[in-house]
Amino acid sequence: MITQVNSKRNEVFVDESRIETSKRPWFGQLPEALPAQYSFAVMGDRCGMMTPGVFEQGLELLKDLNPEFVLFVGDLVEGYWKDADKAREEWEYIDAQIEATGLPFFQTIGNHDFGTQAMVDVWRERKGHEYYAFRAGDQLFLTLNTEDPFEEMPDEMIELIKRSTEKVHADPEHTMEYMKEFYEEITKGLTPEQLQSMGKVGIGISAEQLAFFEKVLEDNKDVKHTFVSMHKPGWKADSAEFARLEAILQDREHTVFAGHFHTLEYTADANRTYIQLGRTGAGAHGIGRADDNLILWVTVNEDRVSYRVIHLDGVSDVMAYPPQLHHQD
Template identity: 70%
Template sequence: MSTQLDRKHSEMFIDESRIATDKRPWFGALPEGLTDNFSFAVMGDRCGMMTAGVFEQGLELLKDLGPDFVLFVGDLVEGYWKDAANAREEWEYIDAQIAVTGLPFFQTVGNHDYGTQAMVDVWRERKGMDYYAFRVGDYLYLVLNTEDPFDPMSDEFIDLVKSATEKVHRDPENTLQYMKEFYDEIVSQLTPEQMKGMSQVNVGISEQQLAFAEKVLAEHADAKHTFVSMHKPGWKAESAEFARIEALLGDRPYTVFAGHFHSLEFSRQDNRTYIQLGRTGAAAHGTTRGDDNLVLWVNVRGGEISYRVVHLDGVTDAAAYPPHAHGHEEA
């Protein structure tokens, strides 16, 4: 395990036994001096079937608001490429958009980011680690990879995904129609048993990753609050691995952030809070307010944690409101 920065303020933890590389899945560094009063933002899925420009709008907003750092819950690229060149091209674009903001930005692996061997290879080539942890003052962050190992999709299914994605990119206003067509086409090709499997959340967390989580949690049992970031919501899965992580967390207060379903959900149970992030650019899976494009703003103030939702569709530049004449029309 490697430790960087000043232990009294902020530090990063990686599992050096996994991959020997100087590449990291984050941009920038945690600000110095963060202790018991700071703010961070959490962004939801940019992909799959993203609408161009929405995630970038979210980045611009956060650049203006200036959180101390940003946490991302996975699916930055459409992915599922078999050709590494295609994967690199997608990453080149979005990595540049994130880097130019200057915001410390911490990534979590999503299934679109890591869903084929080519995607895994390119992630490791560009970002190295696929799970890690960091500490900010008295607050611990554990970033997990729920695609370890990834769940491979058939070539036929990937072709369906790519076809639907192209339609959404070309005509985003009809995304819900294309999503329905995509779902109907999938259903027409599946057996009842396969349909049952479609509703299951498959979480992959390797023994090596679990050992890392156990070590970090044991060494930071004094943390006031632990934040866990994972792409697929482990609390919705029949996952022995996630159950082990919750057992390791025990009675300490903690929050789990996840994504994957493109719809915001919030629940609390005793010492734990579960937040499934909505989308930040990805296709909508429904029409409720939780299906809007949004970001989550988290304030930590003297041990108290608050969560506020910022809906991007309601945020506009002040220049969109030019002067106009005011007066009362005659009755």
Template identity: 45%
Template sequence: MDNTSMMIADAFAWTALRPWFGRLPEEMSGDYSFVIVGDRTGGAVHGVFEQGMEAAKRLNTAFLLTIGDLVEGYWTDEGEAHEEWERVDACLTGVGIPLFQTVGNHDYGTETMRKVWRERKGADYYAFRFGKTLFLVANTEPESEPDAEELASVQRVNRYLLANPQLSYEEAYKAAIREEYDPHYTEDALINPHIGEEQLAFFADVLEKHEDVEWTFLLLHQPAWKKANPAFERLEQLLADRRYTVVSGHIHHLEVTERNGAQYIQMGKTGGLSSFEGKGDIHHLLNVNMRGGVPEMEVILLEGEGGTDLLSHYVKVELIP
């Protein structure tokens, strides 16, 4: 990686580890494309994430960005956490395309997961610049964890899924817990973003030093704009005089919103469990074509299994003027 393109907070000066793979092209001029990958987990659907990686290879993209939740996670045993990351990291490096990661709640949801993230990837928020485009990659996850009983249930299902990846989450849950899977959650209950003061100070400094960019992307796992959140609102204020796009994941349901004259995109999923039914309940990638410094976006639907076409243009996301 060309380190002149990368920006890491002083809080992570203790480590040379970074949450990305590969190297960006050293010279970049003109138009280019990149791909954003949705949530993989919460009960990964067998083979869909791998299909997404194969599809990304065919899109002739400069790099990939993941929006978080690459592992089932929520482990309290370091060995199990490292073992799952070994499997996923092998898949990510095997793509052969530079790839940048955003931390999600499954990746970061226990003290053990946070420790393992730092041991494997170092920083949990950062920024980078590619040509005239600036990318802010935030950490929206609070440093908390579910109670012991809930964690034990989650881990039993995770172990069953990892040993039997062909099963659906509902099947694994029934086998591991001996009950029917009956989720009781709402979007409001799922969203609990946290952005600390150190992050805000870091992003403020990055934005001040890169006022000349043509477009800014803010990547964050949780759609923080859906709850009153003073820290996120302050981050929006820092972006107010720029042309920018915000992209999140977490809810596993594609949704595009206009806010403050900008696009806020909540990704669907790339292999993750279905959470809410409707048109946005799809497995997809987001292909972003930077043309004259302006993003043109299209959702790439991941179709079916086996020999079906992996690249089906589902909908073009129209840019808000």
């Protein structure tokens, strides 16, 4: 059953056929009405192996820029906890930071958020639904869970992730060295075939989830643009479920946002746009401009959608520029 949370034109849709709860995986409310032109922001992965304070810097900037709402593509916490209290502790901190902005903030599940049974249980306890959709004016937004069902990692891999994460938190200036060390440790002893399989994106989208989005799309045929948020980029996966979703979207103008790889990529083809978000606090996977900490700024009007990239490493407080003596030539 699809429940409409708001009876106005701006609506949120949740699937109560799988879970009945008053908990919601977003903060704030959609505006009751939107202007003909409006903007929203999309933030990339905060974790894993985050640099403390970067995501918070992004939130402070967005408070000033005041978008209509914010989308997040997953991995808000380092996660992978077997201890539910540790998971709650992480969520308590970052949820408070997000709520304090006063901005509507729509979360997507990432593998770090949902990587153990304890993480799954705490998500459901705190946030309820694992996927949902909303309509804002003439635009439709689908928020997928690509960990449905989730696959728990071996304990040895989780322990390795935890050790590497602790090193990065303690010494963020050497993140790239620790990332290289981490990669070498997980790949040692693997065959060429196993190494090749590591590059494949594995996603899970349940039949129930797909049916929910099919119904939402059927009920909102009149929208001008559809935006899809997911953590792992479905277009890089061998997924029959994502292929089915794409088949339904093929006659619609649509954009798919994803994260996971911490590197910004943009691909446009006919009426379809794929944007893999870079990171907003997570550890760098490379040293190019696409690997910077950033936020995507999206402007929607009646005729078009435009995208601008805000590089956080280039944003400074004006107090960083004190007066100087100037010599007149």
